[in-house]
Amino acid sequence: MIADMRLEQLPASSGVVARAFSVDGVPGVLWGPEVPLGPTPLVLMGHPGGLHKTSPGLVARAERFARVYGFHAAAIDAPGHGERERSAEDAGWVDRMMAARGSGEALGPIVADFNASIAERAVPEWRCVIDELCRLPGIDADRTIGYTGMTLATEIGLRLADADPRIGPLVVGGAFASPQLTAVARRLRHPVRVLLPWDDPELPREDGLALFDAIGSDEKTLHAFPGPHQRVPATESDDGAWFIARHLLAPRT
């Protein structure tokens, strides 16, 4: 409900306005151009597992959407992340993940289950947040909405796209190709860019390839780069933003 939404200005870089909000107890941030030229497209910014809505990389990409393209960009904390308390059950998952990391056990199955559980909770939250944001006069609710995010944010984003017809182009990557997520990917018809960290010590290359292969869209591209998922080259990150932007700026059909 719009009544639950508070907008409070945060520090941001020149030309950009950032506002804190909360929808039904889910805290978020909305970035937008200081001088909008009218209602703008909206891009949702997912954060990786363990990070939050104002992690520096996410903020830089969100501000860039506002500054370069004149869009609004929004982030929320996923369940148990950022300002939100972690449940006992989620804490158990984190412990199992840390133990596996310590013992060299495969992380995939644990992370995939943990992320799937978070995503099941995060998707309805995002849908309520979209409802509220689309009521703001600064946002063009008639346009398709972009989504971008890696690892946990990919698990959430693909499921959100599958559940909510308002989602358009997605830039994702670094998820485990569980049978559940693969089935979701097969149903998608959205323009999708998959980023594949070629040498990530914890994310198997094969999972990225399998997920890309599964995506049902005609317009899909896979962009692989050396190194781990934390080091997306700036050229890929900027080009991913342009991929989102050209879809959101396309004439309405």
Added chain:
Amino acid sequence: MIADMRLEQLPASSGVVARAFSVDGVPGVLWGPEVPLGPTPLVLMGHPGGLHKTSPGLVARAERFARVYGFHAAAIDAPGHGERERSAEDAGWVDRMMAARGSGEALGPIVADFNASIAERAVPEWRCVIDELCRLPGIDADRTIGYTGMTLATEIGLRLADADPRIGPLVVGGAFASPQLTAVARRLRHPVRVLLPWDDPELPREDGLALFDAIGSDEKTLHAFPGPHQRVPATESDDGAWFIARHLLAPRT
């Protein structure tokens, strides 16, 4: 030798000048801006097997380098292609290739050997052409040279980059990952973009992945897209040109 080089104007799109040339019997075309702002970077345009230096896709990309970036772009016919006569040995290879295609036999080993043989002949030809082009006042011989091309042109381009220190960024794709070409790829330290047609009926996906994996460069990206190698999406093609351009326009070190 510059004495062997003739320059003769060909029809081209607005703002672009195209000139036919020949170096030691190898016919080529040089595209450039109608009004150059000074000596410009050079991009070499390789053509796929079975095509030639003025195939429409190649011409469009070459003219774009001249029009959008103000560069010169050059193409030559590979041995046995375009204006050049096919030797009896090459004709035998083509027959074996066609027979394999007809019978459903794997094309890889035949094409890889054929392309390797053509590339062995094409590399010294390209090097002579580069010598000549770099003597032209319109070309900035102090800058690194870009290279772009798919299938046969990848076999040639990777070997040319390995052999000639003047080659810089490369956009390639669609080659078979023979042990020979994989060994060449391992030695490269150039910025490389590999285009991977995800569903090509004749180019195994695994070969593209293996070749990308082998490339020794720190700066390498793999861009995969649905469909066969003849259908590179315009966004990938244009972004590949920008990848070349930003390297050629970088300040000299």
